[in-house]
Amino acid sequence: MIPKSPVTHCLALAGLMLVGCQNTPKPSPTATEKPDADLVMMPGVGGRQAAGSAFGLKPMTMEELTACGKRLVAMNQESAQLKVISKQLITKKADIARQVEELEVERSKVDVGSRQKVADFNRRLEQNRDVISQYNSQSEDYNGKVNALSLESNQFNANCASRAYRASDAEKLPADLLAAMRGNSQVTDIPLIDDGLKSESHPTEGTHLPGTSSRR
Incomplete structure (x- = not known):
């Protein structure tokens, strides 16, 4: 067997080293990425919380x-x-219900032979009618605002919630905006008032005692 020359031996070793370098796996770029600590997620409202992680999201x-x-x-x-x-409104509705009951009890006790007492009772009926009308108007306005807030909450959750933003950018915001985003949402599901006070539900409403004309 012919011994290899020193030059041939060195070339062989160099070839093996080159192959070894070529076969060494390179680290994947994603394997070395770390979550950006400056990225946070906008909270949801109405009981919805931000889901997932802000990692990889565009702020x-x-x-x-x-x-x-x-x-x-x-x-x-x-x-x-x-x-x-x-x-x-809940308190007002309870007060109205109590007034109606009192008027019903008093109705049977009014001296119908006295025009003054009949007129006084009927005047109280008119006042009760006005209170009921005012309550119904207020509850209708309230329901409209509740529905508008629910719609706005849904739009916020669709356009803002679970979106990433930079905490360093939030520090530049006014204090009230920053506090709202960092604190727990105050927006909750507000219940609707689903039943107004109807005249047919209250026998005294609009029903006058005889002896004086009723206002229409």
Whole structure:
């Protein structure tokens, strides 16, 4: 067997080293990527929370972030106002129901031979009618606002919720917008008032005692 020359041996080793380098797997670019700690997700409203991760999502522009923040603040304020109105209407409806019951009890006790007492009772009936009419108008207005807030909440969830934005951009926003995005959403499902007070449900409403003319 003819021994290899030193030159031939070196060339063989160089070839093996080259093959070894060529076969070494290169790290995948995605394997070295790390989540951007500056990216966060816009929360949802009406019980919907941001789902998933902001990793890999394109962040909103400063203009988009500001617009979403303003919408969130406005909805929080509207939701808080509607909660107050809802409680007021519930209380008012209970008061009206109590007034109607009192009038029904008093009806049988009115001295129909006294024009003055009949007139006084019928005047109270008219006042009760006005209160019922006012309540129905307020509850209708309230329901319209609840429906509008529900629509706005759906639009916000479709256009803003679960979208990524940069925390560093949010720091540049006004304090109220930043607080709304960082805090828990104040927007909740506000219940509708599904039954107004109807005259046929209250025998005294519009039903006068004889002895005086009724207002129509």
